[in-house]
Amino acid sequence: LKHFHQYHDIFHETGVCIDGFSLPHQHSLLHYEDLIRVFSAPNGLCTSIMESKLITVVKKPWWWLSKHKALGQILQRNQCLSKLAAAGADFEARGMLPVSH
Known part of the structure; x- marks a missing residue:
């Protein structure tokens, strides 16, 4: 190397x-x-999973957001998406939303 x-x-x-x-x-x-x-x-599976996560968590937000203080924007966006996903799962568990699957 x-x-x-x-x-x-x-x-x-x-x-x-x-x-x-x-x-x-x-x-x-x-x-x-x-x-x-x-x-x-x-192995290839591990690296492909990590690359897929990198694209979802970093690359796509980079394309969508302004480039000014991008790290803060990316972190805030990911935090909001995580909270929305958790709320959706909680609402489904409580019967407040239909199961999405």
Whole structure:
């Protein structure tokens, strides 16, 4: 992994990877070894679930909100959505709403 980060430019220079590397994926490689030690070896399912959550929790709100102090907006939006989901589940349990499934 250290060699990859040291020599990854060769892929661009030789035309193997013309468009460059995905920076979020490349950055995640920096944490990969430590995460394997802490959480066991990840597989495609684990990474796809995490990527799906990232899209839902961070990327979609980023697209929808203004970019001014975006982190605060994203956190507030996610908190509101969590409260709405909890209220909906509570209302269904009390028979105040029809079951949505």
